[in-house]
Amino acid sequence: MTLIDDLGAHNFDDAADLIGQLADVAAGRVRHIYRGACPDDLEGDKLRDADCPACRALIAADQAMGVTDAKIL
Numbered sequence: 001m002t003l004i005d006d007l008g009a010h011n012f013d014d015a016a017d018l019i020g021q022l023a024d025v026a027a028g029r030v031r032h033i034y035r036g037a038c039p040d041d042l043e044g045d046k047l048r049d050a051d052c053p054a055c056r057a058l059i060a061a062d063q064a065m066g067v068t069d070a071k072i073l
């Protein structure tokens, strides 16, 4: 199984785009807005803020990986 298979992306472009978005978050080029619904040490790692660009990358990753226990606020 390849990384792309693991991501559950439909094609290479989708997987490359998702990896690029996650790399932007990891490198700090795209940051969480921290208005209460972003994942952090207090709230845990399962919250997502639909208005936050960093959270939207996580939401896309969740969907690609079949994660169902994240809570989108």
Ligand SMILES: [Zn+2]
Pocket: 031, 032, 033, 034, 037, 038, 039, 048, 049, 052, 053, 054, 055, 056
């Ligand atoms: Zn966020």
